[in-house]
Amino acid sequence: MEAPSPHQHQTAQRKAEALIEALPWIQRFAGTTMVIKYGGNAMVNEDLRRAFAEDIVFLHHAGIHPVVVHGGGPQISRMLEKLGIESEFRGGLRVTTPEAMDVVRMVLTGQVQRELVGLINSHGRYAVGLSGEDGALLRAARRGTVVDGEEVDLGLVGEVTGVEPEQIEDLISAGRIPVISSIAPEFVGSDPTGAVLNVNADTAASSLAAELGASRFVVLTDVEGLYSNWPDQSSLISSLTASELRGLLPRLESGMIPKMEACLAAVDAGVGRAAIVDGRQPHSMLLEVFTTAGIGTQVVPDEEVA
Numbered sequence: 001m002e003a004p005s006p007h008q009h010q011t012a013q014r015k016a017e018a019l020i021e022a023l024p025w026i027q028r029f030a031g032t033t034m035v036i037k038y039g040g041n042a043m044v045n046e047d048l049r050r051a052f053a054e055d056i057v058f059l060h061h062a063g064i065h066p067v068v069v070h071g072g073g074p075q076i077s078r079m080l081e082k083l084g085i086e087s088e089f090r091g092g093l094r095v096t097t098p099e100a101m102d103v104v105r106m107v108l109t110g111q112v113q114r115e116l117v118g119l120i121n122s123h124g125r126y127a128v129g130l131s132g133e134d135g136a137l138l139r140a141a142r143r144g145t146v147v148d149g150e151e152v153d154l155g156l157v158g159e160v161t162g163v164e165p166e167q168i169e170d171l172i173s174a175g176r177i178p179v180i181s182s183i184a185p186e187f188v189g190s191d192p193t194g195a196v197l198n199v200n201a202d203t204a205a206s207s208l209a210a211e212l213g214a215s216r217f218v219v220l221t222d223v224e225g226l227y228s229n230w231p232d233q234s235s236l237i238s239s240l241t242a243s244e245l246r247g248l249l250p251r252l253e254s255g256m257i258p259k260m261e262a263c264l265a266a267v268d269a270g271v272g273r274a275a276i277v278d279g280r281q282p283h284s285m286l287l288e289v290f291t292t293a294g295i296g297t298q299v300v301p302d303e304e305v306a
């Protein structure tokens with residue numbers, strides 16, 4: 001047999017280094033829960049969705065407990081358009097009529113979630129899909145928003161007011177990977193109204209990360225991270241503290257508003273670190289979790305820097 005060429009030797013060396021770099025992170029995170037938010041804009045093609053499913057199963061076998069919360073905004077918009085139902089976003093949130101709500105529920109829980117469950121389960125019997133309605137996992141109250149100083153009524157849009165984490169913990173104990181869509185029953189006080197609300201998936205994921213005491217909250221989207229001066233490509237932020245993010249929030253636009261609010265809320269609630277990573281790059285989540293430098297934008301608690 002021929003001796004390996006210098007190139008083959010270097011490649012093998014690099015692969016081994018990548019595996020060894022992961023060791024302290026596997027040791028640190030084994031046994032902890034990580035909440036991964038997979039945005040609809042990051043589900044660009046079948047290869048990327050497959051790579052995402054592989055990463056989730058990889059985390060599971062590294063002893064980490066992944067909980068997936070998925071979005072599907074572009075998929076909902078496409079279906080609404082097909083059905084001739086108008087919809088608009090205000091402050092990064094969809095104004096949701098009762099007619100649109102039926103479509104949101106159908107697309108998120110009936111389509112996007114089913115596909116993710118199927119992709120993860122092509123590796124084994126891991127994923128179980130839930131919506132916030134199942135076992136009243138989530139409770140929500142209606143919320144509006146403020147755009148340019150003006151109160152906007154968003155219709156059937158909610159914010160999470162309560163989480164019942166037991167069934168997630170039961171699924172994790174049974175070796176399953178929960179895959180959750182961001183639909184939640186409406187409650188006024190402790191009473192269900194019978195309505196369901198459309199919750200932004202970043203917000204729902206953040207509430208779950210906080211309630212589950214997650215070690216990490218990772219958000220996959222379709223940009224490299226947070227830009228301080230969007231869309232100036234040279235303004236990508238690799239790391240910022242919770243206080244720095246609080247200062248930046250009023251200057252953010254569109255989908256980045258709920259996303260960065262969600263990261264801040266998670267870190268404020270004690271989640272070790274939140275990160276925005278580019279879901280268009282295959283295996284970006286593994287690079288974030290298992291490399292020292294990470295990728296994308298990390299939000300760290302103030303104390304960590306102090």
Ligand SMILES: Nc1ncnc2c1ncn2[C@@H]1O[C@H](COP(=O)(O)OP(=O)(O)O)[C@@H](O)[C@H]1O
Binds near residue numbers: 038041042073074220
């Ligand atoms: N400061 C910013 N940094 C990065 N992206 C930004 C910023 N401001 C607005 N955006 C926009 O936010 C989008 C991501 O939000 P969104 O479309 O809701 O994604 P997702 O479907 O992954 O939740 C990016 O594609 C980008 O167009």
Ligand SMILES: CC(=O)N[C@@H](CCC(=O)OP(=O)(O)O)C(=O)O
Binds near residue numbers: 073093202
């Ligand atoms: C209230 C609100 O805006 N809900 C979102 C829910 C889906 C979502 O958040 O999807 P992404 O993560 O892909 O953006 C919507 O209707 O689009």
